Amino acid sequence: MEFTLNVWRQKNAASKGFFETYKIENISDDMSFLEMIDVLNDQLILEGKEPITFDHDCREGICGMCSMYINGRPHGPKKATTTCQLHMREFNDGDIITIEPWRASSFPVIKDLMVDRSSFDRIIQAGGYVSVNTSGNTMDANAIPVAKEDADAAFAAATCIGCGACVAACKNASAMLFTSAKIAQLSYLPQGKTERQERAINMITQMDEEGFGNCTNTQACSAVCPKEIGHHHISNMNAEYFKASLTAKK
Ligand code: FES
Known part of the structure; x- marks a missing residue:
């Protein structure tokens, strides 16, 4: 060819x-x-x-x-x-x-086709983790039961590979599909629920500070996502943020 x-x-x-x-x-x-x-x-x-x-x-x-x-x-x-x-x-x-x-x-x-996506790393650093106490004995992997549907939902969100296609396709250069998937993959699991409020506030605040735009529901992000991350994560994230902003500790 x-x-x-x-x-x-x-x-x-x-x-x-x-x-x-x-x-x-x-x-x-x-x-x-x-x-x-x-x-x-x-x-x-x-x-x-x-x-x-x-x-x-x-x-x-x-x-x-x-x-x-x-x-x-x-x-x-x-x-x-x-x-x-x-x-x-x-x-x-x-x-x-x-x-x-x-x-x-x-x-x-x-340079050329390479862009700096470290803004995504800073969003993750702001809250895309679960704090675990590592002192003492190693905890059994199955000590915390996880419902199958929660595990499946968390896994589906976790398939986001952070490529940035969602941002590139969005007319507002919004990173809400990425951020919402990263929030969802933790907040669906019992291990992620403890910090869910601070996580939503901190990650969304960082997303805004990085200069990404807001979602206006054109769904161009999900249409081009190579992992077919669903747009519903964005509405869930907005609900999470709203609840957290009412009740989170400062
Ligand atoms: S090079 Fe890793 S996803 Fe394409």
């Missing part, structure tokens, strides 16, 4: 970006999208040009690093699929493909 790629190039957050066009040939339809960019980078290096910077880690749909806009859609055309799990057979031979970084002021471009 062969493709024409319009790729966003940008030196750093302060510089202006631009599209550069590349032709690429002999691409197997079994290659992943990232492997196709690897081939392009090999080609650029051989030509003495600078390779394209992009994020990746697991290449198995787990880590959420492979964040990029492909033809105007986060992670490309295939539903519920990360960029690393997208294969070139999803495209037609001869296609023109446009590749851009996430566009949100809370995700500044580091």
Whole structure:
């Protein structure tokens, strides 16, 4: 297969970006999208040009690093699929493909297709954990019974890989789908209930401080989420925040 790629190039957050066009040939339809960019980078290096910077880690749909806009859609055309799990057979031979970084002021471009998503880390640091007393004997793993439906709901929320596609797709650059999933995965479980009020307040406060916008219910976030995180988490989070703001200890 062969493709024409319009790729966003940008030196750093302060510089202006631009599209550069590349032709690429002999691409197997079994290659992943990232492997196709690897081939392009090999080609650029051989030509003495600078390779394209992009994020990746697991290449198995787990880590959420492979964040990029492909033809105007986060992670490309295939539903519920990360960029690393997208294969070139999803495209037609001869296609023109446009590749851009996430566009949100809370995700500044580091270089080319790589953006800084440490704002998500700070939201997690603000409350996305359960405090556990580690002194004394190790507690039996099954000492606290968890109802099956709660375990399933928590697990479904925990499948969020924090890729940021929700923010990139939202016209308000809202991080509410991400934050609500991270709040839900803990608050559904008995272990997470003790700190649930402080967690909701602290994580939402941090989300606002990072400059993310608010949800206006267009549901673009869930539509592009590679893990199909449900939009209902946002209403649950708002209810959680409302209750916590009435009763939480300062
Ligand atoms: S590289 Fe880890 S999810 Fe794509």
